[in-house]
Amino acid sequence: MSKPVEFDVIVAGAGPAGLAAACLAAARGFAVALITGPRETRPDPRTVALMMPSLAVLEACGLWPGDLRAQTAPLRKLRLVDDTGAAFVAPELVFSAREAGLDAFGWNIPLALLKPRLEARALELGVKFHQASVASYAADAEAVVNLDNGDTLAARLVLAADGRNSALRQAVGIEMISWSYDQTAIAVSFAHSQPHHDISSEYHKQAGPFTTVPLPGRRSSLVWMERPQRAEELMQLDDKALAAEIQALSHGELGLISEIGPRRAFPMSGARASSFARNRVMLIGEAAHTVPPIGAQGLNMSFRDADDAIVLAAAARDRAEDFGAAKLLTDYDLKRQRDVRPRQTVIDLMNRSLLSAYLPLEAGRAASLATLASFGPLRRFAMSIGLGGGTNRAG
Numbered sequence: 001m002s003k004p005v006e007f008d009v010i011v012a013g014a015g016p017a018g019l020a021a022a023c024l025a026a027a028r029g030f031a032v033a034l035i036t037g038p039r040e041t042r043p044d045p046r047t048v049a050l051m052m053p054s055l056a057v058l059e060a061c062g063l064w065p066g067d068l069r070a071q072t073a074p075l076r077k078l079r080l081v082d083d084t085g086a087a088f089v090a091p092e093l094v095f096s097a098r099e100a101g102l103d104a105f106g107w108n109i110p111l112a113l114l115k116p117r118l119e120a121r122a123l124e125l126g127v128k129f130h131q132a133s134v135a136s137y138a139a140d141a142e143a144v145v146n147l148d149n150g151d152t153l154a155a156r157l158v159l160a161a162d163g164r165n166s167a168l169r170q171a172v173g174i175e176m177i178s179w180s181y182d183q184t185a186i187a188v189s190f191a192h193s194q195p196h197h198d199i200s201s202e203y204h205k206q207a208g209p210f211t212t213v214p215l216p217g218r219r220s221s222l223v224w225m226e227r228p229q230r231a232e233e234l235m236q237l238d239d240k241a242l243a244a245e246i247q248a249l250s251h252g253e254l255g256l257i258s259e260i261g262p263r264r265a266f267p268m269s270g271a272r273a274s275s276f277a278r279n280r281v282m283l284i285g286e287a288a289h290t291v292p293p294i295g296a297q298g299l300n301m302s303f304r305d306a307d308d309a310i311v312l313a314a315a316a317r318d319r320a321e322d323f324g325a326a327k328l329l330t331d332y333d334l335k336r337q338r339d340v341r342p343r344q345t346v347i348d349l350m351n352r353s354l355l356s357a358y359l360p361l362e363a364g365r366a367a368s369l370a371t372l373a374s375f376g377p378l379r380r381f382a383m384s385i386g387l388g389g390g391t392n393r394a395g
């Protein structure tokens with residue numbers, strides 16, 4: 001084993017959650033090592049709708065608004081359309097940013113744009129990149145991470161953003177509670193002849209939501225949840241046939257569909273770590289939780305993980321305390337579980353109520369949406385929760 005290279009904070013994983021955590025930590029003056037993990041070579045057509053608190057995180061990283069804003073699109077209205085054809089049909093529900101006192105709920109940013117920006121910013125902030133993977137882990141007075149290239153890193157605190165199969169989570173013995181859905185999400189973007197008016201439309205269909213999200217100009221991204229076999233068929237269609245399907249399922253509301261971008265299918269599952277921290281390791285992003293892409297919660301929760309972790313660690317450092325101590329880890333775990341658990345429950349219920357043909361569940365979903373549609377204070381409360389209410393950074 002080589003002599004450990006010392007840092008304050010080690011971040012494992014160079015996905016968007018790990019990169020944001022590394023930038024936040026470096027911006028707060030921590031000496032940061034980033035372990036990149038294996039390079040992803042497939043193109044990623046996903047875009048992420050980041051709500052205002054997440055944009056505040058990007059601002060703290062020194063990336064927002066900058067020139068990113070001009071290349072992304074605001075979400076000024078969110079529509080939920082019951083397109084299930086069920087016995088109980090919910091009324092259309094429209095959330096308006098203006099009603100929530102905001103210019104926009106957030107911005108829709110392609111991951112293919114966001115990740116290189118975060119990477120470049122992390123380098124500018126002095127983060128030391130290690131092109132390797134976590135091989136093993138031990139902790140006592142400090143954390144020691146052995147890499148598969150033979151290097152060894154040490155720090156007080158490790159942020160594990162190494163994805164849903166997190167090696168660090170397994171190394172510290174945190175169990176993952178996971179479940180799957182009989183669904184696959186297709187991510188793709190396309191051009192359309194009619195303007196989107198900065199409105200994201202979530203059509204609730206029997207196989208799950210079909211959600212269009214604005215991109216700059218007359219372009220939108222789409223997250224289309226389908227039964228796995230149907231998704232496989234759709235993935236085989238040529239662009240013209242896929243455009244015709246999208247046009248039909250969006251009821252022609254965006255006009256003629258063309259210029260289909262690269263597409264990718266994501267099998268749907270959910271997961272949550274039984275604890276979000278142990279033994280000098282805090283779990284961040286999909287290492288801690290996975291949700292289906294409904295209501296744009298996934299990466300928004302992950303940015304809050306990163307933010308909470310760094311805020312807690314910086315406060316402990318400023319009090320001259322050990323910022324990887326057990327007490328701090330417990331505070332992080334409690335804070336993050338309080339945010340993540342209820343969101344996962346709501347997303348799960350919403351998703352299962354679409355997949356189920358069970359009449360009371362359908363009726364319950366329709367009644368809840370009808371109440372939301374008709375009662376302003378409840379709608380405003382739902383909007384603040386959806387935005388990530390109660391976080392370090394105001395929406």
Ligand SMILES: Cc1cc2nc3c(=O)[nH]c(=O)nc-3n(C[C@H](O)[C@H](O)[C@H](O)COP(=O)(O)OP(=O)(O)OC[C@H]3O[C@@H](n4cnc5c(N)ncnc54)[C@H](O)[C@@H]3O)c2cc1C
Pocket residue numbers: 012013014015016017018035036037038039040046047048049050132133134135161162163164166167185186187223266284285286287293296297298299300301302
């Ligand atoms: C179709 C779809 C649409 C979505 N839309 C939205 C949205 O609109 N809004 C939103 O908030 N969220 C959205 N999400 C969720 C969001 O895309 C994910 O939460 C996010 O991309 C996951 O980022 P991550 O950094 O946690 O994980 P990953 O991107 O999986 O990164 C994990 C990293 O860990 C590295 N790694 C793996 N093993 C090791 C190891 N042993 N050592 C070190 N590193 C390792 C990997 O190389 C990778 O760099 C969507 C998801 C899907 C599927």
